[in-house]
Amino acid sequence: ELKVEQNPLFLSMQEGKNYTIYCNYSTTSDRLYWYRQDPGKSLESLFVLLSNGAVKQEGRLMASLDTKARLSTLHITAAVHDLSATYFCAVDGGSARQLTFGSGTQLTVLP
Amino acid sequence: DSGVTQTPKHLITATGQRVTLRCSPRSGDLSVYWYQQSLDQGLQFLIHYYNGEERAKGNILERFSAQQFPDLHSELNLSSLELGDSALYFCASSLSWGRATEAFFGQGTRLTVV
Numbered sequence: 001e002l003k004v005e006q007n008p009l010f011l012s013m014q015e016g017k018n019y020t021i022y023c024n025y026s027t028t029s030d031r032l033y034w035y036r037q038d039p040g041k042s043l044e045s046l047f048v049l050l051s052n053g054a055v056k057q058e059g060r061l062m063a064s065l066d067t068k069a070r071l072s073t074l075h076i077t078a079a080v081h082d083l084s085a086t087y088f089c090a091v092d093g094g095s096a097r098q099l100t101f102g103s104g105t106q107l108t109v110l111p
Numbered sequence: 112d113s114g115v116t117q118t119p120k121h122l123i124t125a126t127g128q129r130v131t132l133r134c135s136p137r138s139g140d141l142s143v144y145w146y147q148q149s150l151d152q153g154l155q156f157l158i159h160y161y162n163g164e165e166r167a168k169g170n171i172l173e174r175f176s177a178q179q180f181p182d183l184h185s186e187l188n189l190s191s192l193e194l195g196d197s198a199l200y201f202c203a204s205s206l207s208w209g210r211a212t213e214a215f216f217g218q219g220t221r222l223t224v225v
Contacts, residue, residue: 033213042113042201043216088154097205098144098167099214101154 002027002093006102013079014110021105023072023089032072033090033099034063043088047074079109114138115204115217123223129190132220136183136204142166143185144205144214145177149198160185161207192224 003026013019023032031050035043047056049065049072056063060083062075072089086106090099114137124130136143145157147170156169160179171177174192179185189196199221203214 035216040199040221042218045213045215048213090154097212098156098159098169099146099154099203100156103153 002029002091002100004089004091004100004102006089006105008105009103010106010108012108012110013076015080016078018078019076021074021076021087021089021107023074023102025070025072025089025091025100027093028067028070029091029093030067031092032065033092034061034072034074035088035090037086037088037104039086046087076107079107081109081111083107084109113215113217115202115215117200117202117217117220119220120218121221121223123225124192126192126194126224128192128224129188130192130222132187132189132200132202132222134185134187134202134204134217136185136202137215140204140206140215141183142205142207142212142214143179143183144203145171145185145187146201146203147198148201148219149195152198154201157187189222194224197222197224 005024034046047063052067054065065072086104088104090101116135141162148154157171159167177187199219201219203216205212205214
């Protein structure tokens with residue numbers, strides 16, 4: 001059974017600081033997704049990582065994938081308040097390529 | 112806007128009742144996935160349909176069922192509702208099945224069972 005673990009679960013950081021969210025998964029997969037969710041809202045796709053060594057950047061967020069270590073990271077650079085949200089990683093697998101989600105990291109950026 | 116439409120957005124109902132949640136996938140997408148998001152269980156896969164046929168089941172209770180119609184919209188039926196069924200229910204659609212294609216999520220239906 002595919003398991004996806006994220007840490008930390010909660011993250012409070014000061015504006016302007018850098019931090020990294022980690023996502024480990026238990027079995028081989030060739031796609032990893034990062035989503036953002038604002039309270040009560042839908043899941044917004046941030047990144048789709050397709051292969052070992054993939055790195056994608058959008059604004060202050062950068063995601064990477066190491067398939068050998070079964071690890072993805074989401075790095076936040078010079079955080080701003082607008083980044084406050086819950087971030088999920090998800091790995092696809094199973095017969096229907098359904099997504100298995102991590103528990104989410106609730107990020108709060110403090111002024 | 113992802114192009115996936117879910118109705119209703121909010122639903123409040125009593126224990127023991129039955130409700131139907133509706134999902135219209137993006138134009139051209141043949142796959143529909145249903146997920147449940149609750150505080151204690153997180154985001155969990157429920158069931159997948161492709162072009163009208165059920166393809167995979169996840170942690171879906173026997174009280175729950177789904178179908179996908181010829182026009183590709185899908186409905187999730189929840190019956191004999193319990194307080195613990197209160198959650199946000201998402202559907203997602205993707206182009207195909209069996210090959211990894213990105214899934215796009217609807218806005219969700221928030222179900223509250225009282």
